[in-house]
Amino acid sequence: MSWQGWATMAVIVVAMGLFASEKLRIDLVALLVLAALVILGIVSPVEALSGFSNEATVTVAAMFALSLGIERSGVLEPLTRLLMRIRRPWLLTLALMLVIAPLGAFIKNIALVATFVPLALRVCQRTQTSPARVLMPMAYAAQMGGVCTLIGTSSNLLADSLAQEHGMAAFGVFEFTRMGVVLAVVGIVYLVLVGRWLLPRQLNAEMPEQEDIGKYVTELEVTGHSSLVGSSIADARLGERFGVYPLELLRGEKRMWSPRSQKIAAGDVLLVRGDWEKIEDFRHGAGLRNAPDSRYAQNADHLRVMVELMVAPASPMEGRRLEETGLRWRYGAVALAIHRRGQLLRDKLSDVSLAVGDVLLVLVSEDAMSSLRNDEAFIVLSEREEAHRTPHKAWYAVAIMSAVVVSSALHWLTIPIAAICGAAAMALAGCFGRKDVYEGIDWKIIILLGAILPLGLAIEHSGLSRTLVHMGFGVVGEHGPLAGLLMVYLLTALLTELMGHNPTVVLMVGIAVSVAHAMNVDPRPFVVAVAFAAATSFATPVGYPTNTMVYYAGGYRFTDFMKVGIPLILIFCALSMWLIPQFWPFHPPQ
Template sequence: MSWQAWATVAIIVGAMALFASEKVRIDLVALLVLATLVVLHIVTPEEALSGFSNEATVTVAAMFALSLGIERSGALEPLTRLLMRIRKPWLMTLAMMLAIAPLGAFVKNIALVATFLPLALRVCQRTGTSPARVLMPMAYAAQMGGVCTLIGTSSNLLADSLAQKHGLPPFGVFEFTKMGALLAVAGMAYLMLIGRRLLPKHIDAALPEGGEVGKYVTELVVGEDSPLLGTRIADAQLGDKYGVYPLELLRGERRMWSPREQQLALGDVLLVRGDWEKIEDFQRRARLRNAPEQHYAREDDHPRVLAELMVAPGSPAEGRRLAELGLDWRYRATVLAVHRRGQVLRDKLSNIDLTVGDVLLALVDEGGMPKLRTDDAFIVLSERDDARGSMRKAWVAAAIMAAVVIASGLHWLPIPIAALCGATAMALTGCFGRKDIYEGMDWKIIILLGAILPLGLAIEKTGLSTVVVQGAMGLVGNHGPLAALLMVYLLTALLTELMGHNPSVVLMVSIAVTVAHAAHADPRPFVVAVAFAAATSFATPVGYPTNTMVYYAGGYRFTDFMKVGIPLIALFCALSMWLIPQLWPFHP
């Protein structure tokens, strides 16, 4: 191999390590890959920028806008109200999957799960069921639905775009539907009959009676009228009397050593942990003040709502501190406490760097809740019920989405043009606000797509794809195109679990096409295998964003995804090996 090929291998290995570690944002990893390819003269500057004008990148951006219009117009509200009537957990699981899978074919999966997640949590709380019994099947159903159409997930669009660059004819909007629907039915049957038996029955993260997600950490200030003034923390026996546990004692800017032996003084800040109801009871009986609420006290008498907000995957709040988010002036919200799964926080709330899955307990002005619900940085887990949008806008958004699907499905317009026209129509009809389109756009995914696409070009230019295929075909031997198809599917599935679905598509489409030529078969079934394997990532909580969302909210362990997801991947793989050659023959 040439030095450029070896350099490309090193870049791929480094990118995989960074993607898997999650220590660097995915868009930054992609930009790092792009910059390295240009600096080493593996791709030209024109080739490096070609990903940002690629049809897949433009279409994904437009589909994000369409999905945003569906979500924020309230088009899903009638369905959520209907699902709220269900009382039995197993029926809720089935109903969620049946509702989400068809919607996932047209609406962004993350938006779907974010919409239905609070509903699922409320039903679980009402029925005394662990959220772990419902949330994972819900996330899987979103992926099953997304693969049913060309526009259902970004990896499908990406696979189609890359396949066209290899001279293959474009896939139709509904060309994946037959196979996707059969896999979805089989997958839901597996989850209801077998998968539910593998899910944890009792889990620490299940919602307690009061509705809080877990034990919160908050700051309480000792005032002059507190009976704890002058007493030692150890003597106060907070755990025995109140069910609240002191973590730290902060005096001014100092963190006191051996806080249990310290006498409480006026103005001391106690960092305590416990269920929110017990913290409130302790605060009332000990006549303490909540430090954040005192700091941001309002002089008006506007009604306020106590809301639980989870930091969403890909949120701009990730890695930032509360003061940097501007919640107080954007939504007139005061964060009272923070809960982090599997970790006891020991810093002042203002010093905590937020991470995905953190749950904030916030006091929010009632008028700020509608805008907060539309902020993609957070998922509102619980709050006072309120109507979302008008039915007129909901019908308009649904009609525009249907028009986009029909126009692209009947080939009246190319998919990117139809999606852009639909996004413009939604903006003009007020399905989302003027700034919503920019605030709600998942820029990380768009940057990822634009920056990672030239890596596929580098794999071809350096001859790396040919070397990989020669080695792979040596392993497959003379067992025919079906064995080669199985190898492509399994390799794509493995890469997806390690580095995410879009980068794995970029790496595998070129390899899949070359494998097909080496096996003397039509490349289209091999591209389909890449698309389906990449869009159905079930074995880890990091392979797909919807998995990450329910991982934190459901309190799962990493191994829970492996127990349920690996057999499901095996089922999908076996069915795909049967269905793909029938629907896309090796020798048409």
């Protein structure tokens, strides 16, 4: 293997480590990969920029806009109202999966899960059932639905685009549907009959984490008439009296070195942790006030509601401090407290950098609730019904989405052109606001696709794919194309759990095609194996964004995904080894 091959391998290994560690954002990792390939001379500048004009990148951006139109127009509201009537958790789980799987074939998975998570949590609270019994199957169903069509997930579109670059015919919009439906039905049956016994069984139904939900950290200012003035934290015995636990005593910008023995004075700020109800009792009983709230009280709307917001996966707010989120100037909202899964925060609220899964307790104007619910940076976990939208917008959105699907399925228009026309039509019809589309597109995914696609060219140009194929044959031996297909599927599934589905597709499609050519069989079934294995990531909470979302909202442990997801992956793998050669033969008739 040439030095370019070794260099490409080194870049891939480093990228995999960075993707798996989540130390850097996925789009930044992709840009670093792109820069390394150009600097090393493995791809030319023109090839390096080709990913941003690739059909898959353009189509995914347009599909984000279409999905946003479906979500914002209120199409899903009748379904959510119907599901709210269900009282039994197992029936709710089944109903959610049966609703989400078909919708996932056409609507962005994250938007679907974000829409139905608050509903599922409300029903779980009402029936005193753990959300962990419901949310994971819901996330899995979204993935099962996404793989049923070519436009259901970005990895399918990416696999199709890369396959065409290798000289293969384009996949049809519904070419994956036959196999996808079989897998979805089997997967739902497994989750209802078997998976439910593997899920956590704790009965605490509070949100979002079972064992210490509501352990918020907040700032309380000591007023002049407070009963705490002149006493120390140790003397006040806050834990015994109120169930609230002090973390820090702040005086101005200074942290007191010995907070438990320091005498409390008017104007001091206590950083405390506890259930919000107990914090409120403590605030009233001790004569304190919410420090963030008092700072903006003069601008507050009298009609305000308390809202729990979770920082969504891929949120642009990740890494930002509260004052940088724009919650105050966009929604007139005041962040009162913050909760972080598995960590005890000891910083002032204004100094905390937000992370995915953080839950904010926010005081917000009632008039701003509609806009806040449409903000994809957050997931609203409050018990509050959404405002009804204009019905005719929903019909416009459904008609436009149907036209996109039909026109691309019948080959009247190519998928990118149909998606772009559909996005423009939704904008003209008012299915979303003029600025909403730019906020609704997940630009991290777009940058990731554009920057990571040239890696496939590097794998081919450097000879790395040939080397990897020869290594694979050392494992497969002379056991035929089915053994090669199994190797491709399992390797794709493993890499997806480590580094995500889109980078894995870029890495594996070229290898899959090379394996097929080396075995003198049609490469189409091998590309299908890559697409299906990458789009059904069940074993870890980081392999797919919907898994990450319910991981925080449901209070799961990492091993919960492994217990439920690994058997499901093995079932899908076995079914795929049987179905793929049936639908896409190794030696198709001429």
